Amino acid sequence: MTKVKLSLAITLALAFSSHAQTNTNTIPPAPQSAPGQCHALVNVPAKLTSTVAEIISQEAGETLEVIPAKYEWVEKQIPISEEEKSFEIVPATYKTIEEQVLVEPERKEFEIIPAKFEETSEEILVKPAIRVWQRAQGGAAALTGEVMRLVEIPAEYETVVKRKMVAPPQIREVIIPAVFASVEKKVVDTPATTREVLIPAEFKTIRVKELVEEAQEIRTPTQAEMQQITKQEVVEEAQFKWQRVPCESDLNEENIIAIQKGLRAAGYDITADGKFGAGSLEALEKYQEAKGLAKGAITIETMRNLGVNID
Numbered sequence: 001m002t003k004v005k006l007s008l009a010i011t012l013a014l015a016f017s018s019h020a021q022t023n024t025n026t027i028p029p030a031p032q033s034a035p036g037q038c039h040a041l042v043n044v045p046a047k048l049t050s051t052v053a054e055i056i057s058q059e060a061g062e063t064l065e066v067i068p069a070k071y072e073w074v075e076k077q078i079p080i081s082e083e084e085k086s087f088e089i090v091p092a093t094y095k096t097i098e099e100q101v102l103v104e105p106e107r108k109e110f111e112i113i114p115a116k117f118e119e120t121s122e123e124i125l126v127k128p129a130i131r132v133w134q135r136a137q138g139g140a141a142a143l144t145g146e147v148m149r150l151v152e153i154p155a156e157y158e159t160v161v162k163r164k165m166v167a168p169p170q171i172r173e174v175i176i177p178a179v180f181a182s183v184e185k186k187v188v189d190t191p192a193t194t195r196e197v198l199i200p201a202e203f204k205t206i207r208v209k210e211l212v213e214e215a216q217e218i219r220t221p222t223q224a225e226m227q228q229i230t231k232q233e234v235v236e237e238a239q240f241k242w243q244r245v246p247c248e249s250d251l252n253e254e255n256i257i258a259i260q261k262g263l264r265a266a267g268y269d270i271t272a273d274g275k276f277g278a279g280s281l282e283a284l285e286k287y288q289e290a291k292g293l294a295k296g297a298i299t300i301e302t303m304r305n306l307g308v309n310i311d
Contacts, residue, residue: 028240040245045292046237049233052229059224061222063220067216076205087197098183115165117165123157125157127155129153129154132150133151134148244299244300246298255303259276262308263280268287270283287302
C-alpha cells in the first residue's frame, strides 16, 4: 500500500473547520492511492434526489358574486311645514308733544354787601436825625494829617396808609326765579292691536333613490387548484471519507493565488495574495457548501471546480 501524505492536508482540515474533527473509532481505513498523492479525511455532504409532487393548493369551492341592487333617482315634494294660523302684532303709533319741565325751582339767595373804608396817609418817624464824625479827605488833611468833620444825618420817615370803616357789611336777600326747559315727549297716538295671519304650508323638492331591483347573489362552483412542488430526499447520508488533496509541494504560492482568483470569480471578496488566511478559508468553506462539495480540506475536487488543475 502506498504511503499517504497527510501532514499538510490534515493541518489545513483542522484549521479550516470544526466539522473535520472526528472520533477515531469512525475513521475509515486509508484509501488506495498512487505514489506521491495525498489524501485527507473530509466531510462529504449527504446526496439528495429531487422528486416532483402535486399538492392541492386550494380546495374546490365556489365563488360568490353579488349583483348590487338597482336604484333610480326621483324627485319628491316633501312638506317641511304645515299650514297654520298666526297672530301678528300691529304696533302702536306714537306722536311727539312739547312739554315745559321744571328744571330748577324758584329760590332765595343772600348777597353780602362788604363794609366801606376810607384811607388816610400819615408820616411816621422811623429814624431820628443824628450827627456823626467822618474822616475828611483833601484840603488841610493832606498837609496836617488826620482831619475829622462833623456831619448831620437827617431823620427818616415812612408814609403809612390807614383804613377807617365808614359803613359796616350788610346782608341783602335776592330772589332767583324758577328755570323751565322745553322737552319733546313721545306719547301713544293709537294703541297696539293684533291681527290673524294665515301661513301657507311649505314644501321642498328633493331627489331620492328608489329601489327598482333587489340585490342578487350568484354562486359558481370552482375546481380545486393543484401545485407542483419539488421534494428532496436523502439517498446517501453525509459521511466522512478520504479524498485526494494537494500535497504540501502542490500548495505553492502560484496555486494558492489561482484558488483565490477562482473564489473571487465566484463572487467572494478576498485578496489573491498567495497567503491562505482566515478570509480565504471562510470563503472556501462557503463555496464548498454552496456547490455540495466535501468540506474540511482543500480537495482536488474543489480545486478542479475552481479551474485549478495540478495533475
